[in-house]
Amino acid sequence: MSPGPAYRSFGTSWIEAPLPPVPPGEPASWLLLTDEHPVALGRAVALALALAEAGDEALSLPQDDLGELAAFVAERRVRGVVFLTGAPHAYHDPEDAQDLLLSVLSVVARLGPGVRLHLVTQSSGEPGLVFLRGLVRALAFDRPGLRASLVDCDARSEVEVLVRELRSDAPDDEVRWRHDVRYAARLTRVPLAGGVPAGPGAYAITGGFGVLGQATARRLADGGATRIVLCGRHGGPVALPGVDVVAVTGDIAEPGVAERLVAAATADGLRLRGIVHTPGSRWRAKVLGACRLHEATADTPPDWWLLYSSSAALFGAPGRTAAATADAWLDAFAAWRRSRGLPATTVNWGPWTADPLLDPMTLTEGLEALPAVLASGLPSVGIARLDTARVAARYPELTRRPFFSALLGEPEPPDSDPAIPRRPVNHA
Ligand SMILES: NC(=O)c1ccc[n+]([C@@H]2O[C@H](COP(=O)([O-])OP(=O)(O)OC[C@H]3O[C@@H](n4cnc5c(N)ncnc54)[C@H](OP(=O)(O)O)[C@@H]3O)[C@@H](O)[C@H]2O)c1
Structure with missing residues (x-):
């Protein structure tokens, strides 16, 4: 038996998490980046217009000038960098999903502390976009100052909810908008029980x-x-x-x-x-x-x-x-x-x-x-x-x-109440 706490089972659950009000302050500048998929570019334009409507400024930086990103963000006092992705099918091929990851990582590598990174998807459950949550989780350790977040909207969510999401600066880092309702991910314990051995076959x-x-x-x-x-x-x-x-x-x-x-x-x-x-x-x-x-x-x-x-x-x-x-x-x-x-x-x-x-x-x-x-x-x-x-x-x-x-914030449950049955079981 290994020392330490009992092993347990965990999962992610989604809770309804309404946005806090937008804090008062000066108009902000946002840098909108895309990976140049046409749908992503269209979304960036729509977001830029909605941000302008709300009194903020949307900036862009051509792909070729990405080397200037850190200086650009500092000079223009950018509050947040928003990376928008294209249509889900564009990332279904694993190579395209990997290209997306590399694009985002090249942005991450150029960002200094003090500016927040928002990844914005309209994933429809496409693994080639949903997997970006793994990057958000890794960045929470490696680049906590970025406060990276993944915001996934459905087709029925208005661009205005994205504007509110950005401007309210809520600390949630995995967010889903569904029919204009906001959900946020939480790590939870998952009680497990039962199960049968494999059997012939x-x-x-x-x-x-x-x-x-x-x-x-x-x-x-x-x-x-x-x-x-x-x-x-x-x-x-x-x-x-x-x-x-x-x-x-x-x-x-x-x-x-x-x-x-x-x-x-x-x-x-x-x-x-x-x-x-x-x-x-x-x-x-x-x-x-x-x-x-x-x-x-x-x-x-x-x-x-x-x-x-x-x-x-x-x-x-x-x-x-x-x-x-x-x-x-x-x-x-x-x-x-x-x-x-x-x-x-x-x-x-x-x-x-x-x-x-x-x-x-x-x-x-x-x-x-x-x-x-x-x-x-x-x-x-x-x-x-x-x-x-x-x-x-x-x-x-x-x-x-x-x-x-x-x-x-939770105390460790007692070992006498294991999440996983301890009776001898062979396997699944
Ligand atoms: N070990 C851990 O602590 C740990 C913890 C969490 C999760 N995991 C996950 O568990 C998995 C396996 O871990 P492990 O410790 O068993 O690793 P491992 O001992 O390195 O075994 C991986 C096996 O995969 C084979 N393999 C690699 N590429 C392959 C390919 N393209 N096609 C077919 N076979 C391939 C390798 O054999 P060949 O090189 O001969 O192909 C090797 O026998 C990994 O996915 C890892 O992420 C491991």
Whole structure:
């Protein structure tokens, strides 16, 4: 048993959070930036007009002059930088989503403290836009002075609500406007219960030769799996008692590998019961690999699909922007699939080793939670050991972030009341 608080389950919930009144003050200057998608440019023009109507000034800076950003912001006394994105379909391809991330990061790199960064999307649930929340969470640690926020509007929200959002300067950093009603994200505990072992059938694991992939394969074998297909770029022989173990060697992000994985799992008419996607820590393998699996299973969706994400996407983490954003894409992808009636669940795993934010868990502890995670019916569940008192002492500024404030202000529940059942369970 690891020392420290019990591991628990976490998630994000959205609460109605009306804006506070706009504080009185001088007219402000806002710098509006876009990634040059025509829809984004149109939104910037509409916002500029609405800001002018409210008495503020909207500024623009051509893409070629981005090198002058810091000086421009200081000279023009810009209160906030607003980055507006285009239509959701423009970011559906993972490469386009990654380009967007790089564009935003190049703005972040040039901004000094004292100016707030607002990312404005109209995502319609598109993972290639929703994943920007992972960047906001990472920036809360790495660039707290930016007070980065993500504001997602629906098509029915008027541009005036965005003007009020900017001018009121509310501390929420993940905001959704739906039919002109404002919601803000809060980190919450998620009670989990129940769950059933895997049972006979076929299972496929990408990253199946890695640490988590192997540990998950053992759980599935203990639970009665008939066949387990392991995928990695460099596979080796693996034996699991009583299980038909098949290796599919290849890069899951390359065309055809996911199809081979599915074909190997369903050979001899076996039913594909579950998929675990855990191929290392890079954007391409995670994100493009998930897209390939999505396409390869279009006609034969599995009963369940687990995607291993990280607590970096849910809580943020210092110095882990790459993991937070790729994993936030997986989280958003799971929600996107569910909105289409397809199975998908991400697990935002906390760390297994020493970490500045969270206490480490053992692999055994973490994997115990899988049946309950799947039974929850939620798109994403965080499993981590969060010592709220330690985190609040180490990162006091987090307690002022509404996203964290409720949880970090809460006493740790007693260990006798675990969020996750402790009876021996095999796996999902
Ligand atoms: N370990 C942790 O503390 C931790 C915590 C939270 C979340 N996670 C998440 O859990 C996942 C796995 O972690 P891990 O510790 O098991 O990592 P790992 O031991 O490095 O295993 C990753 C496996 O993925 C395979 N892989 C990499 N790229 C691939 C590709 N393009 N196609 C197919 N297979 C590929 C690798 O094998 P090849 O190189 O041979 O392909 C490797 O066997 C990661 O997504 C990580 O973000 C881990």
